[in-house]
Amino acid sequence: MSTNKRHFRERFLSANRKMLQLLEKSKPTLAFYEHIILPVEVFFFKAGNYKISPTFRQELIKAKETFFTEEEKQNPRKSRKLENQLIKSYISQQFTIKEFFLYGLRDMKFKEKRTYLSDLERKSMLDEVGNEAADYELTNKGKFYLAAKKYFKREACIIHPQNDINIFVNFTSKHPTFIVKPIEGSTGHDAEILTISSPFEARALFVKLASKNTWIAEELIQQHPTMSMWNPTSVNTLRVPTIATDDGIKILQPFFRTGRKGAVIDNAGQGGIFAVFNPETGILTTDGVDEMGGRYECHPDSHIKYKGWQIPYYQEMKDLATEIIQMLPSRPKYVAFDFALTPEGWVLVEGNYNGQFVGQIAEHKGVRKEFIEYYCNQRA
Secondary structure, three states: OOHHHHHHHHHHHHHHHHHHHHHOOOHHHHHHHHHHHHHHHHHHHHHOOOOOOHHHHHHHHHHHHHOOOHHHHHOHHHHHHHHHHHHHHHHHHOOOHHHHHHOOHHHOOHHHHOOOOOHHHHHHHHHHHOOHHHHHHHHOHHHHHHHOHHHHOOOEEEEOOOOOHHHHHHHHHHOOEEEEEEOOOOOOOOOEEEEOOOHHHHHHHHHHHHOOOOEEEEEOOOOOHHHHOOOOOOOOOEEEEEEEEOOEEEEOOOEEEEOOOOOOOOOHHHOOEEEEEOOOOOEEOOOEEOOOOOEEOEOOOOOOEOOOOEOOOHHHHHHHHHHHHHHOOOOOOEEEEEEEEEOOEEEEEEEEOOOOOOHHHHHOOOOHHHHHHHHOOOOO
């Protein structure tokens, strides 16, 4: 998509979101938007051949194969009806097609859909209320490591063409097996565990990696036995969305992530499974869920039951999240922390400026109202 088209799409969605925020303050105006304004917008969206958002059309083609029922595929009237629902949800609240189906929005009334927080709407709020310093500090894994090094409790080094190659050679001599991640990567993409057996191999790898991207190499985490019993090949972590409010630190819909047999990464976007836990007690309150909508009462490989499992040493982790968000130099209002439990206690895996609320899938509960109240300091 060209820059101009992208900016137009963002302005259109932003203006529509602000208009809806004003109209939803009363039932009559909200109904007017739902039944009069929104159908007109859908008409022009389709009449313009999806030029406002070309990627939406591409997603729609894929969704018809993945999410549409056979009856909806074969029946043009039902197909159009569902397509209109998808467009309405995208325009009014910026739900992607995948979110629409995973959150179960097809069977919800308009007002109930408004309780869910879409990825794009959350990003808009972060842009409006957040600060660039926090964005940079948290998006760049190297900067975040330096800012919160004492909480990582392990060594790391940056792989970049301008950095001293000997630092990496020394790092690999102490940690011959380690994990590398893109410095600004997310959802576990391109993360890989590597093993180096000589300084020559280390130098060759440094040159190879530095020619493609900037990376962070980290000492491997040795997880606690109570975590490895879920899946020993991945580090099974907690995602803890943490918000600094005027009334103190709030944790909003945190979840526990487990990898699958043989997998290195526990991210749901890479095939992992997650379950929401109570932010006060650390007890899992839902079954496991993956990002294709699959649900699991027990882990499919280890057969441990999700709901009711108690996260060990939970209060220590809560205290750690509170301490870290308050000490970061950029003073972020919102950080989605990832923590892992080791035999020596909790360690920080990373912090995310733009952490998603996929727990809405597992809990069948939206967090839009709470996020607006905590992060934007206003009632939804």
